[in-house]
Amino acid sequence: MIEISETSIDLRNEDDILIARQTARKEMADIGFGSADQTRMATAISELTRNVIKYAGEGVCHIVTGASSSEIHIKVEIEDYGPGIVDVDKAMEDGYTTGGGLGAGLPGAKRLVNDFQIESQPGLTKINLEMSRPNV
Amino acid sequence: MEIPILKLKNILLTSIQSDMNDDDALKYQSDVMSTLEKSGAKGLIIDITAMDIMDSFMARVINETARMARLMGARVVLCGMQPMVALTLVEMGRELIGVDTALNLDKGFDKLIKMINEGVD
Amino acid sequence: MVNEKLSSDNLKNVDIAKDVLDQLPCMVMAVDLDFNILFLNDTGCEWMGDDFENVEGKKCYDLVKSAHCRTDNCRIKQAMNNDRKYVWRNEITTGGKTFPIEYTAAPLKDKDGNIVGGVEYVIDISERVEIEKEVQEHSRTIMELSTPVIKLWDGIVILPLVGVIDTMRAQQIIENLLSSIVENEATVAILDVTGVPMIDTSVAQHILKTVSAGKMLGAEIIITGFSPNVAQTLVTLGVDLSDIITCGSLKDGVSKAFTLVGRKLV
Numbered sequence: 001m002i003e004i005s006e007t008s009i010d011l012r013n014e015d016d017i018l019i020a021r022q023t024a025r026k027e028m029a030d031i032g033f034g035s036a037d038q039t040r041m042a043t044a045i046s047e048l049t050r051n052v053i054k055y056a057g058e059g060v061c062h063i064v065t066g067a068s069s070s071e072i073h074i075k076v077e078i079e080d081y082g083p084g085i086v087d088v089d090k091a092m093e094d095g096y097t098t099g100g101g102l103g104a105g106l107p108g109a110k111r112l113v114n115d116f117q118i119e120s121q122p123g124l125t126k127i128n129l130e131m132s133r134p135n136v
Numbered sequence: 137m138e139i140p141i142l143k144l145k146n147i148l149l150t151s152i153q154s155d156m157n158d159d160d161a162l163k164y165q166s167d168v169m170s171t172l173e174k175s176g177a178k179g180l181i182i183d184i185t186a187m188d189i190m191d192s193f194m195a196r197v198i199n200e201t202a203r204m205a206r207l208m209g210a211r212v213v214l215c216g217m218q219p220m221v222a223l224t225l226v227e228m229g230r231e232l233i234g235v236d237t238a239l240n241l242d243k244g245f246d247k248l249i250k251m252i253n254e255g256v257d
Numbered sequence: 258m259v260n261e262k263l264s265s266d267n268l269k270n271v272d273i274a275k276d277v278l279d280q281l282p283c284m285v286m287a288v289d290l291d292f293n294i295l296f297l298n299d300t301g302c303e304w305m306g307d308d309f310e311n312v313e314g315k316k317c318y319d320l321v322k323s324a325h326c327r328t329d330n331c332r333i334k335q336a337m338n339n340d341r342k343y344v345w346r347n348e349i350t351t352g353g354k355t356f357p358i359e360y361t362a363a364p365l366k367d368k369d370g371n372i373v374g375g376v377e378y379v380i381d382i383s384e385r386v387e388i389e390k391e392v393q394e395h396s397r398t399i400m401e402l403s404t405p406v407i408k409l410w411d412g413i414v415i416l417p418l419v420g421v422i423d424t425m426r427a428q429q430i431i432e433n434l435l436s437s438i439v440e441n442e443a444t445v446a447i448l449d450v451t452g453v454p455m456i457d458t459s460v461a462q463h464i465l466k467t468v469s470a471g472k473m474l475g476a477e478i479i480i481t482g483f484s485p486n487v488a489q490t491l492v493t494l495g496v497d498l499s500d501i502i503t504c505g506s507l508k509d510g511v512s513k514a515f516t517l518v519g520r521k522l523v
Contacts, residue, residue, distance in 0.1 A: 014157045021189060036432050039189060039220040040227070046155075046191040054158070105192040108228030215475075219435035222470040237475040239442050247475075 001066045001073060004031055011059045011080070017049045020061045024076065027065045031072045033133060041074060041131055044109040048078045048127055051105065056082025056125070067135060076129040085120040092118070139164050141171050147179040147248060148172060148210075149241075152198075153186045161197045168201060172208050179248040180205045183241055185216030195230050202235045211251040212236065215244030283381070287365055288317045289374040290337060304351045304379070323347060332362040333375040340364050340372060346382070357386045406437035406446075409511070412518045414443040417507075419452035427463040434467060438476045445514040446471060449507050451482030461496040468501045477502060477517055481510030 005027050009020045021042040028038045045061065052059040059080030066073045085091050091106050110116040115130040139160075142149045148171060156164065172180065182198060184190070190198075202212040215238040225231045236251070238244035278285055284301035288294055294312050302309055305320050317333070318326035325331045325345075332343040342363040349358055359382045365374040409415045416434050438446055448467070450456065456464075464480060471478040481504045483491070491498060504510040 014155065018155055034432075036220050036223065036428070039224050043189050043191050043224050043228070046189055047193075050191065050193055108192055108230055111227055111229065112224065217473055219432070219439050219470070219474060222473040223431065223435060223466070225473065226466050226469040231469050232473060237473055239439060239444075239475050243442065243475065 001068045001071070003064060003066045005063075005065045007063045009061045009063070011049055011052050011061055011078075014050075014053055016061075017046055017053060020045050020049050020063075024063055024074070027063055028074055031065050031067055031074075032135070033072060033074065033131075037131060037133065040112040041076070041129070044112045044129055045076060045078070047105040047109040048129075052078060052080040052082070056080035059125075070135055071132050072135050073132045074130070078127045078129075080125050081123055082125065084122045084125050085118075088118060088120050139167070141167060143171070143175055143177060146175075146177050146252070147181060147245070148175065148177045149181045149183065151183040151186065152194075155194070156197060161193075165197070165201050165204060169204055169208065172205060172210055177210060178252045179211045179213070181241070181244050181248060182212065182214050183216050183244070184214065184221075185218075185240070187221060188218060190217075190221050190225060192228065192230050195225060195232060199232055199235065211248055213238050213244045213248045213251070216240055281378075284379040285376070286317065286378075287374060287376045288333060290372075292317045292333070294320065295374060301379075304349065306351060332360065333377055336362040336364050336377075337372055337375045349379070356381055356383045358382060359385075406433055406441075408441045408443070409447070409514070410518070412442065412444045413447070413511075413514045414438060414441050414445075415447040415449065415511075417449040417452065421455070422453060422460050424459055424463075427460050431463060431467045431470070435470055435474065438471060438474050443476055445477050445479065445517050447479045447481060447507070447510045447514055449481045449510065450487070451484075451507060453482075453487075454484075456483075456487050456491065458491075458494050458496055461491055461494075461498070465496075465498070465501065479504060479510045479513055479517075481505070481507045 007023055007027065009016060009023060011017070011020065024045050025038045025042050028041060029035075033041075049059075049061055057080075059078060059082070062077040062079075064075045066075075092110065093107065106118070109129070113129045113131050115128070117128040119126050139150055139152065139156075148168070150164075150168065168180065171177070180202075182201065184198070187194070198214065202214065205212045213236045214232070217237065222231075236247065238247045279299040281298060282300060284304050285296070285298040286294065286301050287296040293314050294317050297305065297309050297312055302312070305312065307320070312320055318331075324347075329335075332345050336343050342361055344359060344361045346357065346359050348355055358379050360377060360379045362375055362377040364372045365376045367373050406414050406416045414434075414437055416430070416437075418430070422430070434446060434448070437443070448464070453460075468478045468480075479502045483503060483505070502513065504513055
């Protein structure tokens with residue numbers, strides 16, 4: 001897998017949610033992801049970066065794209081230094097709502113991507129999203 | 137960020153162009169409700185043609201706005217959802233249930249007027 | 258085909274049982290219950306790259322070294338334990354070439370019917386795989402040719418599906434259909450699956466997704482053409498299709514579509 005691009009976006013206010021989404025869209029379009037996949041990933045990023053702004057105040061979003069002869073690939077890592085999600089397992093349960101509170105939207109975002117990893121403790125939360133497609 | 141609310145005859149039209157934050161959403165909803173009350177409008181069209189992404193927050197804002205308007209006796213139509221947005225909402229498990237929809241503004245108006253005239257719920 | 262020139266004299270030089278076995282263009286091997294090699298034919302020796310004298314009595318797993326060796330997945334072990342044959346596909350690399358193979362394992366029994374070991378044969382299926390790839394390409398082409406969405410009437414679009422649908426194809430179909438609903442300003446879409454021989458749970462889920470997404474675009478989706486087989490399978494698998502409009506025949510579906518368009522508020 002050759003790395004094609006790497007971008008980091010500081011998340012400090014709502015405008016950055018838009019920037020993160022648009023950057024992801026652009027990078028994905030550049031290496032050949034279709035518009036449906038771009039929408040999926042951008043929506044997942046929107047979901048998660050919004051959580052960061054709302055509950056952690058600030059964080060960072062890393063976007064890395066890559067390609068091999070058989071696949072195109074995008075990896076997004078969203079990190080924040082906020083209070084963390086108390087019960088990650090519960091937050092990942094479908095149907096769990098805190099009325100839009102911390103962690104809401106996680107199961108939905110997970111469904112949109114191929115791989116979803118989360119670790120969270122007070123002071124550091126990291127969420128990793130990955131999507132791959134065959135390289136046509 | 138101010139979202140303009142247009143009035144055409146007895147129908148209110150708002151167009152959501154981009155993302156909102158919590159404060160924007162609250163302001164939008166209270167603007168819509170007070171305009172509905174003051175104008176006596178019978179219908180509300182929420183146009184989302186320009187939204188290329190809808191996450192669960194925006195889906196909730198729209199759902200809530202529609203419900204509030206209905207409680208005030210107005211008929212509501214959501215129009216212009218992009219196909220990929222529809223698909224993504226379904227895949228997330230956040231599809232909008234119970235909101236009348238139309239493909240575009242034209243059809244949205246037709247539908248709304250019919251609903252108002254026929255007194256359909 | 259009988260070679261007239263051969264006479265029974267020539268055949269005296271042939272040890273039918275052994276030579277036939279040795280000259281089969283597929284690898285044949287037999288092991289005892291402890292996986293010690295009892296027999297390996299010439300083709301087998303060629304593929305494994307060793308002479309029979311060297312391998313006789315050695316463990317087959319030291320020679321073959323496949324991912325299944327020494328695990329519960331070992332087909333020869335299963336054949337010996339369960340007294341039935343097993344067929345499996347894999348690849349081997351020999352003489353610097355890698356090719357796809359099909360492998361059959363069966364129990365080896367003595368004259369009294371006791372299982373005393375296992376016998377296996379391995380055939381080179383390169384040609385078969387080539388043909389399969391071609392067939393897949395052809396069905397892909399057929400799928401591509403048969404998935405354009407057609408505007409049937411004002412407000413009605415129809416998508417007749419033909420052939421085998423895998424997940425990737427199903428994704429594309431949904432996206433096409435939804436875009437087409439918007440382009441054609443359709444309020445009803447008919448998805449005809451008469452030409453689809455089998456619909457598994459994952460394709461059924463895709464259909465359900467399409468219906469939900471279509472609703473948000475203001476369109477009703479009618480599914481037509483479920484065969485009795487498919488209908489039975491889906492219900493048995495527990496797929497909940499109660500929310501979707503289905504019609505047995507395309508004709509009924511078209512009729513329903515016109516009714517809906519007539520009655521709809523738009």
